[in-house]
Structure formats: structure tokens, C-alpha cells
Amino acid sequence: MFKGQSEDDIEILNENTKSMLMQFMGQLKIGMDLxxxxxxxxxxxxxxxLEKLTDFNTHAHLLTTAMDDDDPIQRMVHLVRWYLSGWHVKPKGVKKPYNPVLGEVFRCNYELRENGLMTCIGEQVSHHPPKSAIYAECKQKELLLEGWYYPRSKFLGNSAASITEGNIKITFGSRGNEVYTATWPSVYARGVIFGKLIMEMAGKTKIECKKTNMLAEIEFKSKPFFGGEYNVVSAKIKHKKKTIYQIRGKWNEKLYIKGKDSDKNSEELFFDVRSAEVVPKHVPPMEVQKDNESRKLWDNLTKAIKQNDVQLAAIEKDKVETEQRNVKKEREQQGQVFTPKLFKAGPEDFWTFVGFE
Structure with a gap:
């Protein structure tokens, strides 16, 4: 095991899976769109x-804590804590969530105790290229979260990359509609040909609030070929371009914070995955979900995967994909163009939520 890895990071493949992976890799060329x-x-x-994108709210109470702080610098500190808390929810090894079908919807809510409910909803607004739009609100706290997620998957040799475009927009209504914008990191599956299979996040992201002149510069660091560790992240929180705080650690374990001019011994624990409060998530029961809602749509495939029945999983996956091809063909024959039900396209790939179904 490499330094910085945990058992949950690594995928150990059996012979059948190795054979299937090599057959899959044989189709690929470097730079190919996956x-x-x-x-x-x-x-x-x-x-x-669509469901995976709601993991951002696993620790949603950190958002309301940020809103309640009267100090704009501390609001950004809390917001960075929330942002960095959203990545550790993942399965063991290297797994990719289902590609949502066009028009697919996922909805859920999170209990925020005395702060009411945070309601979340997402829709797949484009299939080629894939684009997901998400929206969350907590009316009691006048909190809005809007997101646009555009992954571009490429084969890079010994890695498969999901290069992510889009952003997250957080609005604190009770702070005079104070708006924060954040970008997404990219995700890599390393060791797809040789070495251990492991999922890694890498790249520079930022959170910015122009109203308060606050900026957080965040770097998810890729492990070097020799030495180094996995899952390392660092961040600088700046006010009017001056660094106020520095953050370091691992996004899947512990993070530490210190003032810019403080020595390392003055670091304080910033976030601990193992002891952090998890906000309960509630998804509507299957019997009340519509046919285009994620859990109902993919139910048979999900059951097959959880039963480790690879052959049945392939059959169920093909059923969904075949149905979608038929829907697309019928739409084209009728001269219709798909229009999202919950979101409306705006300038620069900005998607505005227009209302619940």
C-alpha cells in the first residue's frame, strides 16, 4: 500500500474483472472521449x-453556520470547510456513477434541525455533451445553492480523467444576497493499465465572493510518481488579495488551519471526516417516484450490481439505454426537441431553476 492510501481507496481486481478491464482498454486510444x-x-x-452530486450537502449544516457568522472573513472560512467536506462520500475502490439519461431527475431533502429542510433537485439537461443542473434551497435560512456540472471524460494512457467544467453558486439571502461562486476539481482513475487502481482528485479550484472581496484558492494535489501521498489538498483564504489563512491536510481524513503568519505548531483542526456530523438525507419512497427519477429508473441495475450479478447488470443497463434510444428516435420522428422541465438555459451555460414539477 502506498503512503496516504487507505483500503477504501484501492481496487483489487479478480481475474474476470481484470480480463474485462483489458478488453475495455483495448477499445481506447489516448485522448479519446469516454x-x-x-x-x-x-x-x-x-x-x-445526479444523486452523487447531492453529496455536497452531507454536512449541509456547515452552510447555515457560515450564514450565521457576522464576520465576512469567517463566513468564507466556514464555506471552505463545507466545500472540502463534500468529497469523502464514495464507494470503495474505483467506481463511476451511472451517466444520467436525458431528462432524468433526482430529488431529496436534508434535515437541518432548527433550520428546517434543505430541498435538493437535479436534472440531466443534456446528454451529448453530458450536462447536469442542480438546485438546493433552505427557505427558512434564505439559502440557495445552484450548480452546473459538465464532465469531459478522456483516456490518458494509464489514467482515465473526468475534466470538469461548470460551477457552484451559493447565495446567502439574509446577507443581502451575498453570492459565492466555486469551481469543481477534476477526477482521475489511476492505474488502469498497470499499478493499483485508485481514484484521485486533482486540480486548482476557487471560491470567490466579489461583494466581500474574499477569495479561497484551493489545490487538490496529484500524487507524484515517486513519493508523496494521495488525497492531499491545500488552500489559501484571501481578503483583498492578502492571505489570511492557510489550510492543509487530506480531504478524506483530517484538515488543519492556521493564520498566515503563524507557525505550524499553532495549527488547529479544521475538519475531521470521522467525527463530523452527517445531515440525514431523505429520498421519496420508490412507490411515489416518477419513471424518470434516478432510483426508480435505475432500480433493476442497482439491484443487480448489489447482488454482484454482472451479467444481469449488463442486461438491465442495456434495457435503460435501449429505451432511451427509442425515446430519442420517436422524438426526432415527431420533429420535437428535448426541453428540460426544471431548468432553463441562460448565457454561458448558466442554468436557472424554474420550479418543481
Whole structure:
């Protein structure tokens, strides 16, 4: 095991899975777009990407804590804590969530105790290229969260990359509509040909609030070929371009914070995955979900994966994909163009939530 790895990071493949992976890799060329290549069911996480995007609210109480702080610098500190808390929820090894079908919807809510409910909803607004739009609100706290997620998957040799475009917009209504914008990191599956299979996040992201002149510069660090550790992240919180705080650690374990001019011994624990409060998530029961809602849509595939029945999983996955091809063909024959029900396209790929179904 490499330094910085945990057992949950690494995928140990059996012979059948190795053979399937090599057959899959034989189809690929460096630089190839993977969004149109079927992923073997062995490497699927049993849920839709739309549901995975709501993991950001696993510690949603950190958002309301940020809103309640009267100090704009501390509001950004709390917001960075929330942002960095959203990445550790993942399955063991290297798994990819289902690609949502066009028009697919996922909805849930999170209990925020005395702060009421945070309601979340997402819709797949485009299939080629894939684009997901998400929205969350807590009316009691006048809190809005809007997101646009545009992954571009590419084969890079010994890695498969999901290069992410889009952003997250957080609005604190009770702070005079104070707006924060954040970007997404990219995700890499390393060791797809040789070495251990492991999922890694890498790249520079930022959170910015122009109203308060606050900026957080965040770097998810890729492990060097020799030495180094996995899952390392660092951040600088700046006010009017001056660094106020520095953060370091591992996004899947512990993070530490210190003032810019403080020595390392003055570091304080910033976030601990193992002891952090988890906000309960509630998804509507299957019997009240519509046919285009994620859990109902993918139910048979999910059951097959959880039963480790790879052959049945492949059959169920093909059923969904075939149905979607038929829907697309019928729409084209009728001269219709798909229009999202919950979101409306705006300038620069900005998607505005227009209302619940």
C-alpha cells in the first residue's frame, strides 16, 4: 500500500474483472472521449451521478453556520470547510456513477434541525455533451445553492480523467444576497493499465465572493510518481488579495488551519471526516417516484450490481439505454426537441431553476 492510501481507496481486481478491464482498454486510444464508451458494470457505482452530486450537502449544516457568522472573513472560512467536506462520500475502490439519461431527475431533502429542510433537485439537461443542473434551497435560512456540472471524460494512457467544467453558486439571502461562486476539481482513475487502481482528485479550484472581496484558492494535489501521498489538498483564504489563512491536510481524513503568519505548531483542526456530523438525507419512497427519477429508473441495475450479478447488470443497463434510444428516435420522428422541465438555459451555460414539477 502506498503512503496516504487507505483500503477504501484501492481496487483489487479478480481475474474476470481484470480480463474485462483489458478488453475495455483495448477499445481506447489516448485522448479519446469516454462519454460515449460503455463502462463495464464491474466499475459502476450503484447510483446516478445526479444523486452523487447531492453529496455536497452531507454536512449541509456547515452552510447555515457560515450564514450565521457576522464576520465576512469567517463566513468564507466556514464555506471552505463545507466545500472540502463534500468529497469523502464514495464507494470503495474505483467506481463511476451511472451517466444520467436525458431528462432524468433526482430529488431529496436534508434535515437541518432548527433550520428546517434543505430541498435538493437535479436534472440531466443534456446528454451529448453530458450536462447536469442542480438546485438546493433552505427557505427558512434564505439559502440557495445552484450548480452546473459538465464532465469531459478522456483516456490518458494509464489514467482515465473526468475534466470538469461548470460551477457552484451559493447565495446567502439574509446577507443581502451575498453570492459565492466555486469551481469543481477534476477526477482521475489511476492505474488502469498497470499499478493499483485508485481514484484521485486533482486540480486548482476557487471560491470567490466579489461583494466581500474574499477569495479561497484551493489545490487538490496529484500524487507524484515517486513519493508523496494521495488525497492531499491545500488552500489559501484571501481578503483583498492578502492571505489570511492557510489550510492543509487530506480531504478524506483530517484538515488543519492556521493564520498566515503563524507557525505550524499553532495549527488547529479544521475538519475531521470521522467525527463530523452527517445531515440525514431523505429520498421519496420508490412507490411515489416518477419513471424518470434516478432510483426508480435505475432500480433493476442497482439491484443487480448489489447482488454482484454482472451479467444481469449488463442486461438491465442495456434495457435503460435501449429505451432511451427509442425515446430519442420517436422524438426526432415527431420533429420535437428535448426541453428540460426544471431548468432553463441562460448565457454561458448558466442554468436557472424554474420550479418543481
Amino acid at each position: 462519454t460515449k464508451i460503455p463502462i463495464p458494470c464491474d466499475f459502476l457505482e450503484p447510483r446516478s451521478l
